[in-house]
Amino acid sequence: MSALGETLPVAGAARRPAGTFARMAKSPGVMFGGAVLALMLLIALLAPVLGTIAPSAINPAARNKTPGAEITMRASDGTQTARSAWMGTDSLGRDVYSRVIYGARVSLIVGVAAAAVSVAIGLFFGLVAGYVRWLDGAVMRVMDGVMAIPGILLAIALVSLWGAGLATVIVAVAVPEIPRVVRLVRSLVLSIREEPYVEAAVALGTPVPLILLRHVMPNTVAPLIVQATFICANSILVEAILSFLGIGIPPDIPTWGNIMAEGRALFRLFPHIIFFPGVFLSLTVLAINIVGDGLRDTLDPRMVKRI
Amino acid sequence: MLAFLARRALATIPVLAMVAVFVFLMLRLTPGDPAAIIAGDNANTQQVDAIRAQLGLEKPLLAQFGIWIGKILQGDFGESFFFKKTVADLIAQRIEPTLALAIVTILLAVAVAVPLGVLAAWKQNSWIDRTVMALSVAGFSVPVFVIGYVLIYVFAIQLGWLPVQGYRSISLGFGQFIERMILPSITLSVIYIALIARITRAAVLEVLGEDYIRTARAKGLSDRQVLVHHGLRAAAVPIVTVIGLGVAVLIGGVVVTESVYGIPGIGRLVVDAVLARDYPTIQAVVMVFSVVYVALNLLVDLSYVFLDPRIRY
Numbered sequence: 001m002s003a004l005g006e007t008l009p010v011a012g013a014a015r016r017p018a019g020t021f022a023r024m025a026k027s028p029g030v031m032f033g034g035a036v037l038a039l040m041l042l043i044a045l046l047a048p049v050l051g052t053i054a055p056s057a058i059n060p061a062a063r064n065k066t067p068g069a070e071i072t073m074r075a076s077d078g079t080q081t082a083r084s085a086w087m088g089t090d091s092l093g094r095d096v097y098s099r100v101i102y103g104a105r106v107s108l109i110v111g112v113a114a115a116a117v118s119v120a121i122g123l124f125f126g127l128v129a130g131y132v133r134w135l136d137g138a139v140m141r142v143m144d145g146v147m148a149i150p151g152i153l154l155a156i157a158l159v160s161l162w163g164a165g166l167a168t169v170i171v172a173v174a175v176p177e178i179p180r181v182v183r184l185v186r187s188l189v190l191s192i193r194e195e196p197y198v199e200a201a202v203a204l205g206t207p208v209p210l211i212l213l214r215h216v217m218p219n220t221v222a223p224l225i226v227q228a229t230f231i232c233a234n235s236i237l238v239e240a241i242l243s244f245l246g247i248g249i250p251p252d253i254p255t256w257g258n259i260m261a262e263g264r265a266l267f268r269l270f271p272h273i274i275f276f277p278g279v280f281l282s283l284t285v286l287a288i289n290i291v292g293d294g295l296r297d298t299l300d301p302r303m304v305k306r307i
Numbered sequence: 308m309l310a311f312l313a314r315r316a317l318a319t320i321p322v323l324a325m326v327a328v329f330v331f332l333m334l335r336l337t338p339g340d341p342a343a344i345i346a347g348d349n350a351n352t353q354q355v356d357a358i359r360a361q362l363g364l365e366k367p368l369l370a371q372f373g374i375w376i377g378k379i380l381q382g383d384f385g386e387s388f389f390f391k392k393t394v395a396d397l398i399a400q401r402i403e404p405t406l407a408l409a410i411v412t413i414l415l416a417v418a419v420a421v422p423l424g425v426l427a428a429w430k431q432n433s434w435i436d437r438t439v440m441a442l443s444v445a446g447f448s449v450p451v452f453v454i455g456y457v458l459i460y461v462f463a464i465q466l467g468w469l470p471v472q473g474y475r476s477i478s479l480g481f482g483q484f485i486e487r488m489i490l491p492s493i494t495l496s497v498i499y500i501a502l503i504a505r506i507t508r509a510a511v512l513e514v515l516g517e518d519y520i521r522t523a524r525a526k527g528l529s530d531r532q533v534l535v536h537h538g539l540r541a542a543a544v545p546i547v548t549v550i551g552l553g554v555a556v557l558i559g560g561v562v563v564t565e566s567v568y569g570i571p572g573i574g575r576l577v578v579d580a581v582l583a584r585d586y587p588t589i590q591a592v593v594m595v596f597s598v599v600y601v602a603l604n605l606l607v608d609l610s611y612v613f614l615d616p617r618i619r620y
Contacts, residue, residue, distance in 0.1 A: 141321055141322075141325060142325060144321070144322045144325060145322055145324075145325025145326050145328070145329060146325075146329070148322050148323070148325070148326050148597050148600060148601050149326055149329065149593060149596075149597045149600075150554075150555040150556075150558040150559055150596055150597070150600055151555060151559060152558070152559030152562060152563075153558060153559065153562070153577070153592070153593055153596055153597075154593070156562070156577060156578075156581055156589075157330075157333060157589055157590075157593050159581070160580075160581040160584070160586070160589055161333060161334075161336075161337050233447075233448070237448075237450050238559075240450055241450060241451070241452070241559070241562075241563055244450075244452050244563070244566075245562070245563070245566055245578050245581075246578075246582060247578065247581045247582065260452065260453075260456075267456060267459070267460075268464055268471070271456070271460050271464075274453070274456050275456075275457075275460075278450070278452075278453035278456070278457075281450060281453065282448055282449040282450065282453055285447075285448040285449075285450070286444065286445060286448035286449070289444055289447055289448050290444060293444065
């Protein structure tokens with residue numbers, strides 16, 4: 001009887017394998033992470049209609065207001081409207097709520113773009129290093145060199161060279177992540193290249209780029225998605241750190257990092273300028289990390305043992 | 308054993324050479340005259356010419372690299388035109404606070420994280436385990452400066468137990484030193500604790516499945532003895548490895564923590580250097596931190612021999 005009980009669900013699972021997302025959604029943690037992430041995406045997309053005002057609008061009459069203060073806005077035609085700044089204002093009278101809401105856009109863009117850039121470059125070099133053996137040594141020594149420089153320091157150095165801007169910050173944040181992607185892809189390729197279907201393709205005279213594209217690359221997708229999620233979370237953190245230090249994205253584009261940078265000087269009196277973006281930032285990164293853990297557990301069960 | 312030591316130490320040379328090439332190219336690949344960039348905005352023509360001659364900028368790139376690396380090996384990182392000092396002096400001045408912060412943080416992190424990880428592994432799937440793992444994910448996610456400001460707000464501003472900011476050298480008294488070190492080291496250790504606790508848990512879990520653990524239990528050893536003498540000892544290699552690798556995270560955190568707490572260390576220096584576009588200093592700090600990171604991980608590799616009697620080189 002017990003044997004029957006044990007075999008039945010397995011047979012059922014084999015007949016109709018549940019989708020990745022269905023399996024992931026079973027964990028309450030992943031549900032929470034996914035919900036927070038979906039909420040942040042919505043906030044980023046709908047920023048203009050969420051009761052925000054122009055995030056860079058300076059309002060000298062409403063400087064350093066504590067959360068909940070009533071402020072009057074003067075429009076260009078001279079009409080005045082009152083609104084409640086429930087997250088307060090900063091030292092230039094900009095509405096912290098509007099800045100935090102718009103900041104979600106930049107953070108998510110930086111995270112996704114940096115993950116895409118580092119995965120694309122890392123995938124290319126990983127495939128090359130893993131498959132084209134004579135290039136392996138050279139590629140991996142360069143990657144060892146990049147990995148020897150602590151990530152945030154490398155990003156800081158790159159930003160200092162290229163100047164602060166959205167695109168330069170994205171690339172600067174992505175570069176330190178590349179070696180880990182290369183290593184991952186390379187190690188996958190090294191085992192995939194020994195598979196019979198790759199040997200068959202070689203025997204048929206398939207050109208190397210085609211083998212890589214059609215037979216090797218598809219097998220790297222699942223671990224790469226997991227890796228990309230963690231890179232995304234880390235990139236959002238590093239961008240916030242750079243902007244917080246005043247060397248990242250300039251303040252005319254509001255990001256959670258540079259809103260907090262703005263709040264540093266008057267932190268003792270007005271801690272809200274740091275706390276609100278801090279909460280959004282932490283929640284978002286936490287959500288992405290949780291979703292990443294969930295993805296890893298479902299897509300790549302072997303990795304669970306290693307971490 | 309000696310041969311292994313030598314081989315492992317030699318293997319770091321190509322890595323550091325690679326770092327040196329990056330740091331060197333950093334400036335040369337930037338558009339503009341490197342001499343003018345190094346001299347900064349306030350330099351006059353003579354100063355720029357002097358730098359150009361000093362760096363051998365009229366020579367081919369490879370020769371320039373030779374000159375540059377030769378100076379670095381002698382500890383000459385050039386001159387900071389912004390701080391009006393040699394970069395080597397600048398770093399020497401700033402190294403004490405950074406070193407103090409890093410050492411206190413590592414001690415604190417290991418003291419907290421290893422017991423937490425062992426406990427989580429021992430009580431696998433209990434609420435303790437789940438709490439430790441949840442805190443670990445949270446530790447990875449909350450940025451260093453947010454933790455820093457929350458701690459300052461609660462313990463320095465609201466409760467008034469500790470100073471808000473600043474650094475006092477240990478030579479001026481241990482009390483004042485540690486008083487100003489508590490909040491920064493807790494701030495910096497959070498992500499490090501998350502990392503070490505996670506790996507400790509995984510490593511101990513793996514060891515606990517081994518045959519000799521069953522043997523140890525079978526011969527009547529207490530849980531505590533099994534955990535400490537057999538479990539932790541065998542799990543030491545991955546734990547020490549992650550402590551070494553985590554130094555990269557620590558160095559990143561140092562930059563932020565020093566800025567939050569106004570500690571005049573190397574982390575603060577590199578931020579000031581970036582804001583002042585003081586490239587010799589940036590290059591030197593990147594170089595120094597990378598060497599420290601590589602050297603520490605060399606030590607970690609060598610420690611395997613003592614930690615795990617099965618490893619023989």
